[in-house]
Amino acid sequence: MAATEAGGRAAPVNASANAGPGMGTGSRKAFYQFGYARAADQDAFAATGKPPRHPIVVVGAGPVGMTVAIDLAMRGNEVVILDDADRIGEGSRAICFFQRTLEIWDRLGVGKPMVDKGITWQVGKDFLRDDLVYQFDLLPEDGHKMPAFINLQQYYAELYLVERIVELPRIDLRWRNKVSAIDSHADGVRLTIETPDGPYEIEADWLIACDGAKSPLRAMMDLEFKGEVFDDRFLIADVKMTADFPVERWFWFDPPFHAGQSALLQKQPDDIWRIDLQLGPEADPETEQKLENVVPRIEWMLGHSNFELKWVSLYSFQCRRIDRFVHDRVVFCGDSAHEISPFGARGANSGVQDAENLAWKLDFILKGEADTSLMATYDAERSDAADENIGHSTRSTDFIAPKTEMERTLRNAVLHLAARTEFARAMVNSGRLSQSVTYATDFSTPDTEAFSGSAKLGAPVPDATLRTAEGRET
Amino acid sequence: MMDLITTSQLAAPDAAYNMIVDAHRGLDEKDSAVLNARLVFLLANHIGELSVLEQAIALAKEEL
Numbered sequence: 212m213a214a215t216e217a218g219g220r221a222a223p224v225n226a227s228a229n230a231g232p233g234m235g236t237g238s239r240k241a242f243y244q245f246g247y248a249r250a251a252d253q254d255a256f257a258a259t260g261k262p263p264r265h266p267i268v269v270v271g272a273g274p275v276g277m278t279v280a281i282d283l284a285m286r287g288n289e290v291v292i293l294d295d296a297d298r299i300g301e302g303s304r305a306i307c308f309f310q311r312t313l314e315i316w317d318r319l320g321v322g323k324p325m326v327d328k329g330i331t332w333q334v335g336k337d338f339l340r341d342d343l344v345y346q347f348d349l350l351p352e353d354g355h356k357m358p359a360f361i362n363l364q365q366y367y368a369e370l371y372l373v374e375r376i377v378e379l380p381r382i383d384l385r386w387r388n389k390v391s392a393i394d395s396h397a398d399g400v401r402l403t404i405e406t407p408d409g410p411y412e413i414e415a416d417w418l419i420a421c422d423g424a425k426s427p428l429r430a431m432m433d434l435e436f437k438g439e440v441f442d443d444r445f446l447i448a449d450v451k452m453t454a455d456f457p458v459e460r461w462f463w464f465d466p467p468f469h470a471g472q473s474a475l476l477q478k479q480p481d482d483i484w485r486i487d488l489q490l491g492p493e494a495d496p497e498t499e500q501k502l503e504n505v506v507p508r509i510e511w512m513l514g515h516s517n518f519e520l521k522w523v524s525l526y527s528f529q530c531r532r533i534d535r536f537v538h539d540r541v542v543f544c545g546d547s548a549h550e551i552s553p554f555g556a557r558g559a560n561s562g563v564q565d566a567e568n569l570a571w572k573l574d575f576i577l578k579g580e581a582d583t584s585l586m587a588t589y590d591a592e593r594s595d596a597a598d599e600n601i602g603h604s605t606r607s608t609d610f611i612a613p614k615t616e617m618e619r620t621l622r623n624a625v626l627h628l629a630a631r632t633e634f635a636r637a638m639v640n641s642g643r644l645s646q647s648v649t650y651a652t653d654f655s656t657p658d659t660e661a662f663s664g665s666a667k668l669g670a671p672v673p674d675a676t677l678r679t680a681e682g683r684e685t
Numbered sequence: 686m687m688d689l690i691t692t693s694q695l696a697a698p699d700a701a702y703n704m705i706v707d708a709h710r711g712l713d714e715k716d717s718a719v720l721n722a723r724l725v726f727l728l729a730n731h732i733g734e735l736s737v738l739e740q741a742i743a744l745a746k747e748e749l
Contacts, residue, residue, distance in 0.1 A: 617718065624722035634730040 241298035242366045245373070247387040247407055256411040262401060265291050266577055268415035270390055270428055272296075274305065274365065275545030275562035276421030277372035281319045282570030284381040288577060291413070292376075293404060297386035299373070302522040303364040303449050305559035306479055311647045311671055312563045313357035320378075322357065324371045329361030330478050335460040337641050339626040340467055345639045354676045360644065362479050364449075365559065393418070393431050395541050417573060418541045421562075424529075426547035432538060438531030439605060441552070442492035443612040445526050446499055449483050450509060452518035456484070462641035464611075464626055468511040473611050475554070475641070476512070483521060486512065487553070489612060496525045528552035528608050530601045536565075536590045544569055549597035554607050554642030557600040564647070565593050588654050596648040603643045610640035647671050689740035 252263045267283055269276045272294035280290045308316075308325065316322045337345040349359040376382045391410065392403040400418040404411055420428040429436060456478070463474045472489040479485055486509060490499055498504060505523055510516045532549040536542060545562030569589050575581035613619040628635035650669035666673055677685050695701045709717045729738055 620718050621722045621725075624719060624726055627719075628723060628726055632727075632730075635726060638726070 242301045243299040243370055243373075245297045245386045247297055248385075249406075249408055250383070250385055250388075250411075252413055253406065253408060253411045256413070262412035262414045264399070264414040264416070265289065266416045267291070267419065267573065268293065268400075268402065268413065268417070269419045269421055270294075271421035271423060271545075271547070272369075272373070272384060272386075273421060273423060273545070274368050274372065274559050275566050276419070277369070277376060278315065278319065278563050279419055279421065279544060279566035279570050280382050280384075281321075281372065281375055281379065282315075282567060283574060284379045285319060286570065286574040288381065288574060290382050291415075292382060292384045293388040293390060293402075294384070294386055295389035299366045299369045301366065302524060303366070303479055303483065303485055305365040305368070305556075306362050306477070306485055307360055307556035307560075307644075308363060308368065308563075309360050309556060309560050309645045310355070310357045310674075311645075312560045313361065314671070314674065315563055315567045317357060319375065321371045321375045324374075325363055325368060326358065326361060328367055328371075328480050329363035330458060330480055331358045331361055332458050332460060332478070333359065334457070335641075335644075336462070337626075337629075337639050338461065338463045338466070339623070339630070340463075340465050342630055344464075344626050344629040345636045349644075355674045357674070360556070362477055362485075364479055364481075364483065367480070368559075390422075390428065390431075393428065393541070395432065395539050397539050400540050416540065416577070419569070419573075420541060420543045420547045421545050421566075422547050424546040424550040426543070428541070429533065429543065429547055432541065434533050434538070436531045436533055436550070438529065438550070438601065440531070441528035441608055441612060443528060443608075444490045444492070444494045444496065444499070445528070446486075446488045446490055446494075446505065446508075447524045447526060448486045448488075448505060448509060448520060449479070449522040450486060450513075450518040450520055451481070451483055452513070453482050454484070454513070454518075464641075465623070466512070469508065473641075474512060484518075488512075490525075500525055526553075528604075528612070530605050530608070532594075532597045532601065536593055537586050542569060542573075542586070542589070548593070549601065551597075551600050552604040552608050554611060555600070555604050556642070556645045557604055560645040561596060561600050561648075564596065568593055588652070591652050592648075592650045592654070595650060595652060599648050600645075607640050607642045611642075686736045687734050689737050689744065691744075 255263050267288055267290045269280045269290060269292045272292050276292060280292050283290050308329070313322050313325060316325055333349045333351070335347045336343055351358060376384050387407055389405045390402050391405045394401040400415045402413055402415065402418070404413065420426060422428050458478050460477045461475070465471060466474045469488060472491060474489070475487040477485050488508060500523055506520065509518065509520070529550050530552055533543060536548045544565045546558065548565065549561070551557045551561065572581070572585045572589050576583055576585055609618070610622055613622045625635050625638045629639050647670060649667055652669070679685065708720060712720060732738060
């Protein structure tokens with residue numbers, strides 16, 4: 212898939228896995244395989260030499276691309292999705308989906324399978340060495356249809372989105388269609404697409420680039436991807452085990468089994484546990500991914516060897532974004548626009564929010580209910596959101612991976628005090644879990660009268676039960 | 686915005702100075718750094734004003 216990367220929004224240093232039978236080296240094994248089918252456009256282009264035109268073309272069938280496509284199709288628009296692969300690969304990658312994402316997916320008809328399959332968790336614990344220093348509980352609120360968070364492998368999320376797409380005749384999803392060139396102009400985009408049958412061309416009124424952190428479209432348009440790349444490397448592993456660990460998110464600073472670094476353990480469906488181990492800046496990616504190095508480390512962490520390693524990858528933390536999300540008729544959405552380090556679940560989640568922000572605006576423009584200047588609000592609102600997410604993610608990274616000895620001393624001072632004082636617990640930062648961004652832009656015009664309800668300007672409407680005039684609850 | 690107080694607030698300035706010095710006595714450099722770090726966070730929270738903290742940092746950073 213062209214879309215997203217390990218652990219939320221990290222970039223794998225090396226695609227993956229060399230862990231025993233069934234795990235190939237270099238590329239991820241297919242979890243679900245789809246077929247390439249020749250599109251009518253290919254014959255039309257071959258016959259006439261004229262590229263067929265479509266109102267909306269989405270590049271990348273990852274969680275973000277499929278979300279924006281479904282949203283647009285459900286509003287009555289025809290959408291073509293192009294993806295260079297033809298499979299959903301193994302490896303959990305983005306695994307934590309928060310309430311707002313689930314609410315959006317629920318509106319699009321895919322909330323239920325996600326929640327039914329996902330692991331619902333509420334309690335997170337932070338340890339310094341062996342000591343519990345901080346614990347949080349994401350208590351469910353009355354009247355909320357969706358849980359605060361679920362853990363779900365990205366391949367399941369993608370599978371449910373593909374299954375939904377199959378139900379929507381307005382979406383034309385084309386596997387093994389790789390965009391090799393684009394020509395962007397003021398009122399459209401011309402695309403050259405490589406397929407197993409050779410190349411063809413189409414035109415799009417609007418092109419939505421959901422092709423991931425390494426976005427080939429961004430490179431074709433020569434757009435800068437600016438920000439901070441952190442030195443520390445992280446090893447990510449999915450292990451299968453039936454353990455009586457509680458269904459909680461456990462984060463260790465300086466764990467006894469991995470001195471001086473950090474580690475994260477959390478549960479996914481199918482008895483798969485996700486492990487993130489910080490390796491430090493000196494770690495050699497090749498060496499660290501070798502089975503004889505990975506397995507003992509995990510044995511040490513779990514205290515036994517009764518597990519099966521399913522997937523291993525390495526990544527580094529990066530926080531980067533493009534300057535503008537909209538370039539004429541090319542709109543960047545999700546990781547292609549902003550790459551956000553994991554440990555806050557802000558990658559895929561913020562991408563889905565990009566998608567929802569974009570879909571209704573593009574729908575208005577295509578129906579003539581708004582002019583193209585509405586797109587400036589997408590750029591403004593989602594740029595602000597990206598900055599907020601990158602800010603949170605950068606602060607988490609600084610806390611998790613101190614850059615100097617003094618930074619480490621300060622960090623450990625907070626952890627020491629956290630076990631003893633309330634104020635220091637609020638400073639412990641093992642990832643500030645994703646929240647909906649409240650848009651504080653010019654578009655959120657202030658109330659003229661004071662309002663003290665929980666609904667805020669520029670924020671999603673709170674989920675609540677409504678009562679009709681007849682007293683019926685909906 | 687509250688201003689950082691730089692006039693003497695302590696009834697016994699010598700005692701306050703010695704209390705801090707005594708706290709460090711017997712500690713090696715590493716542990717002293719740890720003690721200072723913990724103290725900074727405790728006192729910063731007690732002050733509770735980001736603007737005061739900002740002024741204190743600026744003053745402390747002079748000539749560094």
